[in-house]
Amino acid sequence: MAIEEHININIVKNIDMRYGENPHQMAAFFISSDAGVSGLGHLYTEGKLHGKELSYNNIADISAAIRMLTDLDDNSCIVIKHSNPCGAASRDTCYESFKAAYEGDSMSIFGGIVGFKGVVDEKTAEFLHGIFLEIIIAESFTKEAIEILTKKKNLRLIEYKKWKNEIFKEDQIEIKKVIGGYLLQNRDTINPKTESFNLVTERKATEQELDDLVFAQIMVKHVKSNAIVIVKNKMLLGVGAGQMNRVTAANIAMNWAGEKVKNAVLGSDAFFPMDDTVRTVATKGIVAIVQPGGSVKDEDSIKACNELGLSMYFTGVRHFYH
Structure with missing residues (x-):
């Protein structure tokens, strides 16, 4: 969907807050002025059944x-x-x-x-x-x-x-304030369940592993980049979030998973720039990987998976999240 040339946003204050992200920051929650008396913006007031005020x-x-x-x-x-x-x-x-x-x-x-x-x-x-x-x-x-x-x-x-x-129907446009202006983009509304999982290795994942790879792709889509997740039996076992390199993210996720990492699968929000991530996770017992693919060195990662007996699937869809 193309971004319009001119956008007017009319919002009104809905909740005054004690403070923002930190106690020294002022904050308030605003909703669309045309949301009506029962719009989704009222979730945080009308939908609150119990408890102290929301921050x-x-x-x-x-x-x-x-x-x-x-x-x-x-x-x-x-x-x-x-x-x-x-x-x-x-x-x-x-x-x-x-x-x-x-x-x-x-x-x-x-x-x-x-x-x-x-x-x-x-x-x-x-x-x-x-x-x-x-x-x-x-x-x-x-x-x-x-x-x-x-x-x-x-x-x-x-x-x-x-x-x-x-x-569960996402707004199509998201806005971020940056120095000197605003960034607008279409929201990442692609559900990984609809993505194509293309096998690029000799070993094919089992049916359970494929289910876990889809679940992993869903999870990693929502983790701050660089992101790696570990999944087994549609259960999140480890997360490496917001790291500056993918190997560190993988190590954090695997350390978090502990002994449960053996025979688990791994999801990555973006491609592997080299084969070091594959070789690192193979030592801990990861059996299958899903990633977008698209690196000039994809073939190195594929060869490493074949050498070490891992399955790997490319989706062609990157899920950076900042």
Whole structure:
């Protein structure tokens, strides 16, 4: 979609905040002036069922959680810290998804935000109640779940049932203030589930590994670049976020995954400029890789995978995120 020559944005203040990203920064939340009395912008006021006021960082993290859930299956769960995922899983129920997401990283979840693409029931609420969390966002909460979770007076509960038909439909344009002006771009709305996974190695991934590679591609799309993620059984095991080189990102993700890294898969937001990432991850037991491809040295990485017995798939779609 082409960017228009002239853009007028009319916004009105919706929430005054105690402070911004840090206590010395002033902040407020604005919504579109034509949003109406029940527009999506009211999610943070009308959709808040319980808990203390939302902060600048809270709203940023809730938005990040919603964007990740947009690409995931129903009943999936995502755990957010500083706008990056630190836990995620897709299972048949919200309870099983949260259980797996928690097992993926039971340390980083402390003080985090948990998002569900479904309904939080009593069993899930009992599990959640035992963990210190800032926010839980879900389509809805059962009566029993609300009774359990509201025992924590500061825990924010956000319900998006009223906006279910629009919350996962991304705005097409995003705006970033930079020195001297504004950057506008079409949002990265490509869902990795629709991408073509093209095998470029001798070894072909198993059906489970392919499912995990798709899940990995979804996760890495939403991690700050340079980004590497480790996934097994549609459960996030490790994240290397915001690193200046891909090998360091891979090492961080694998160290995070620990012993679970063996027989897991790896997703990368951009191509490997050389074969060092492949050789590094092979030593820890990674069995399959997904990346966009497009490096002048793609063939070196392909040869390394064949030599070491790994599968690798190219999607042709880069997911830088800054």
